Amino acid sequence: MFYRESGQFKSSYAADSAILTIAQDRLFIAALLALAFVVLPGLGSDYLLSGILIPFLILSLAALGLNILTGYAGQLSLGSAAFMAVGAFATYNFMLRMPGMPLLLAIFLGGLMAALVGVAFGLPSLRIKGFYLAVATLAAQFFIEWVFTKFGWFTNYSSSGVISAPPMQVFGIAIDTPASKYLLTLSIVALMALAAKNMARASIGRAWMAIRDMDVAAEVIGIPMLRTKLLAFAISSFYCGVAGALYAFVLLGTVDAQAFDLHRSFQVLFMIIVGGVGSILGSFLGAAFIVLLPICLNLLGQAFHDTISTQFLANLEMMLFGGLIIFFLIVEPHGLARLWQIAKEKLRVWPFPH
Amino acid sequence: MNKTAVAVSLALLTVAGVAQAADQFIPIPSYRVGAYASGGAKFYGGMIDYLNYVNMKEGGVGGVKLTYEECETEYKNDRGVECYERLKAKNGGASAFNFMSTGITYATMDRAEKDKIPLMTMGFGRADAQDGRAFKYVFPLITSYWSQATAKVQFLGQRVGGMQNLKGKKIVNLYHGSAYGKETIPVLDAMAKKYGFELQHVEVPAPGTEQQSQWLEIRRARPDFVLLRSWGVMTPAALKSAQKVGFPRENIVANWWGGSEEDAIAAGDAAKGYIAGSFALDGRQFPVIQNIEKTVYGAGKGNLSDKGFIGTVNYNRGVVSGILMVEAIRAAQKKYGAKTLNGDQIRWGMENLNIDAKRQQELGVTDMFPQVKTSCQNHEGSGYTRFMQWDGKDWKPVSGWIKADTGVTLPLIKASVDKYSQEKSMKLRDCAAEK
Numbered sequence: 001m002f003y004r005e006s007g008q009f010k011s012s013y014a015a016d017s018a019i020l021t022i023a024q025d026r027l028f029i030a031a032l033l034a035l036a037f038v039v040l041p042g043l044g045s046d047y048l049l050s051g052i053l054i055p056f057l058i059l060s061l062a063a064l065g066l067n068i069l070t071g072y073a074g075q076l077s078l079g080s081a082a083f084m085a086v087g088a089f090a091t092y093n094f095m096l097r098m099p100g101m102p103l104l105l106a107i108f109l110g111g112l113m114a115a116l117v118g119v120a121f122g123l124p125s126l127r128i129k130g131f132y133l134a135v136a137t138l139a140a141q142f143f144i145e146w147v148f149t150k151f152g153w154f155t156n157y158s159s160s161g162v163i164s165a166p167p168m169q170v171f172g173i174a175i176d177t178p179a180s181k182y183l184l185t186l187s188i189v190a191l192m193a194l195a196a197k198n199m200a201r202a203s204i205g206r207a208w209m210a211i212r213d214m215d216v217a218a219e220v221i222g223i224p225m226l227r228t229k230l231l232a233f234a235i236s237s238f239y240c241g242v243a244g245a246l247y248a249f250v251l252l253g254t255v256d257a258q259a260f261d262l263h264r265s266f267q268v269l270f271m272i273i274v275g276g277v278g279s280i281l282g283s284f285l286g287a288a289f290i291v292l293l294p295i296c297l298n299l300l301g302q303a304f305h306d307t308i309s310t311q312f313l314a315n316l317e318m319m320l321f322g323g324l325i326i327f328f329l330i331v332e333p334h335g336l337a338r339l340w341q342i343a344k345e346k347l348r349v350w351p352f353p354h
Numbered sequence: 355m356n357k358t359a360v361a362v363s364l365a366l367l368t369v370a371g372v373a374q375a376a377d378q379f380i381p382i383p384s385y386r387v388g389a390y391a392s393g394g395a396k397f398y399g400g401m402i403d404y405l406n407y408v409n410m411k412e413g414g415v416g417g418v419k420l421t422y423e424e425c426e427t428e429y430k431n432d433r434g435v436e437c438y439e440r441l442k443a444k445n446g447g448a449s450a451f452n453f454m455s456t457g458i459t460y461a462t463m464d465r466a467e468k469d470k471i472p473l474m475t476m477g478f479g480r481a482d483a484q485d486g487r488a489f490k491y492v493f494p495l496i497t498s499y500w501s502q503a504t505a506k507v508q509f510l511g512q513r514v515g516g517m518q519n520l521k522g523k524k525i526v527n528l529y530h531g532s533a534y535g536k537e538t539i540p541v542l543d544a545m546a547k548k549y550g551f552e553l554q555h556v557e558v559p560a561p562g563t564e565q566q567s568q569w570l571e572i573r574r575a576r577p578d579f580v581l582l583r584s585w586g587v588m589t590p591a592a593l594k595s596a597q598k599v600g601f602p603r604e605n606i607v608a609n610w611w612g613g614s615e616e617d618a619i620a621a622g623d624a625a626k627g628y629i630a631g632s633f634a635l636d637g638r639q640f641p642v643i644q645n646i647e648k649t650v651y652g653a654g655k656g657n658l659s660d661k662g663f664i665g666t667v668n669y670n671r672g673v674v675s676g677i678l679m680v681e682a683i684r685a686a687q688k689k690y691g692a693k694t695l696n697g698d699q700i701r702w703g704m705e706n707l708n709i710d711a712k713r714q715q716e717l718g719v720t721d722m723f724p725q726v727k728t729s730c731q732n733h734e735g736s737g738y739t740r741f742m743q744w745d746g747k748d749w750k751p752v753s754g755w756i757k758a759d760t761g762v763t764l765p766l767i768k769a770s771v772d773k774y775s776q777e778k779s780m781k782l783r784d785c786a787a788e789k
Contacts, residue, residue, distance in 0.1 A: 050465075051439030055432050096777070146559070149531055156777075164463065166777060176468070252431055252461040258532060258560075259431050259457065295436060298426050305424060311395055311659050314386035314426050 114241020
């Protein structure tokens with residue numbers, strides 16, 4: 001009833017190619033952005049901002065990166081965490097070795113370094129496909145983790161190998177409160193999500209999807225395989241690299257190769273599978289599911305800590321989490337994004353579905 | 355972004371806002387699931403048991419009841435940060451955090467400094483944090499990795515009949531291929547230079563299940579001793595590989611994270627004779643452990659699901675962690691009065707701990723851990739390590755408490771602190787001015 005596009009006419013090409021063609025959607029997104037940018041930094045507690053929203057946003061960005069590569073271009077990758085690590089270590093080294101470099105520039109260059117490494121490890125994708133490619137990217141995961149642990153130069157010869165991030169500022173504003181860190185992350189993530197959305201709708205996104213659906217056919221109609229695949233690797237790794245830099249600098253405050261282990265790669269992969277492969281929204285939904293659900297379960301569990309043994313509760317949380325993943329994948333194999341889409345369809349004809 | 359996320363976050367907002375009556379709140383960032391759960395459950399079980407014991411026996415500290423809340427970190431950095439943020443302001447503010455994880459401690463260090471909440475890093479990372487001038491809120495109480503590394507070499511010195519006899523001996527440092535594993539390399543290098551033994555570093559790629567080639571390399575090198583810097587599955591794997599190549603286990607000296615029952619039992623027969631460091635002795639012979647068993651478990655309030663784990667290495671470590679926490683609260687109460695104290699006041703308490711022989715006697719912990727006396731500059735407070743040998747069933751002490759070689763550690767700490775303060779562009783505290 002409320003969610004219906006009747007009466008909204010498109011009278012220009014610009015209106016026809018807008019991202020949000022329905023007024024209700026525009027209103028909803030505007031309200032969401034207002035909430036995220038204005039209300040939450042003012043009202044949210046430290047815990048909500050830096051304990052929940054910042055990790056959620058950063059991992060959404062990483063999921064977005066992997067979604068570009070796996071969801072849109074169809075190249076399965078298990079190396080997202082490695083590319084995050086490249087972004088984090090490169091940003092750290094840029095800031096350390098070129099004093100006075102602005103944080104945003106360092107993060108951008110960190111992303112570029114990740115893109116370069118991503119292209120290098122993307123080269124095999126021209127010859128191998130599917131699960132075999134996943135194994136090749138797995139090599140990237142192990143190799144990069146090993147490099148950062150092995151060679152002291154990357155960690156500035158810190159005796160422990162774990163290095164603390166230097167203080168941050170952007171345009172002269174110190175990034176040291178939860179609210180400022182949150183706003184920095186949110187701005188970067190919002191901008192990059194917008195860019196990803198537009199890439200997915202543009203010719204490059206269509207080329208990716210063509211390759212994903214059938215690469216021989218795509219080549220026949222004139223899509224350059226080399227350029228398109230490597231571009232997918234580069235852009236995906238760039239997103240992961242920026243996410244890694246933010247993860248190290250904004251969330252942890254340390255640059256640690258072990259924070260980007262294989263487990264993190266799997267986590268990001270699960271995010272897009274649960275959220276929706278080949279969907280921008282799905283990256284966010286998946287990250288929310290994987291990051292927030294265990295925390296919610298733990299918070300709920302603590303309410304019973306007097307009556308039930310905490311040992312049992314901790315394991316119960318894991319079981320529930322696993323059960324919920326299976327439940328959602330059975331209910332909707334295409335991910336939470338598809339559920340959201342179905343909900344919108346239903347809402348459109350509500351309350352008279354026939 | 356989506357509606358669900360917003361709804362969830364709003365729900366969490368309200369949860370986070372609920373506060374309780376004024377007590378002394380101790381956050382318990384435990385890990386009871388995941389790869390390190392078996393140690394974590396015992397450690398935090400011991401800590402919780404001691405807090406409950408103090409509540410039941412004395413009605414809290416100075417009449418202020420101790421409260422706690424757990425948060426599951428799964429030994430992961432991001433979950434640890436979430437737990438830190440969740441618990442830091444609860445119930446009148448967190449007293450101090452003990453994450454039992456180097457990674458999480460690093461990730462919360464800047465936050466803790468800003469929130470003025472101390473971090474206890476008893477027996478683990480960032481050895482240079484014992485300099486309280488640079489690390490005001492970090493407390494590697496009892497012994498740091500670097501102190502332990504020098505103690506290991508001194509222990510070997512005792513075995514060969516004096517430090518001078520180490521000259522010309524060959525020692526292999528077999529370390530976990532991670533930041534943790536590499537942390538003691540500079541200290542061992544300095545010790546090798548000082549005492550003239552030959553040192554060879556051999557890396558085991560994480561997680562350390564596969565060590566065939568490393569032990570073949572060791573067999574070729576024919577070292578007199580192997581210093582094991584292991585973690586998790588690496589310990590039993592190392593012992594089994596050593597058995598395979600026929601390296602005597604009594605010449606392997608591990609650090610304390612290779613020195614719990616879990617490590618030795620997993621290696622079975624191969625672990626017999628193997629030696630590991632320790633900063634808190636195991637066993638039920640200590641009065642404090644017996645009292646906990648009587649009072650807390652007698653009332654059915656014990657935290658462990660299996661009473662059989664009382665007195666294990668990790669359990670006793672947890673109890674020691676609880677003792678140091680409570681003693682810090684006691685010390686702080688002496689200065690600030692018996693009321694709910696904030697993190698900065700507890701920090702003062704931790705900086706003014708004095709657990710001497712008399713106090714240890716009162717607590718019923720004589721010889722369980724070394725005497726601890728901290729100050730503004732010395733956040734370690736002891737620096738003693740003791741060595742234990744696995745006899746196939748139990749850990750048996752094979753040395754007294756060995757003091758760290760401060761002649762080696764202090765210059766390294768100073769260099770590290772200088773670099774840290776430069777990287778962070780910060781000024782060191784002036785301890786003489788604070789009284």
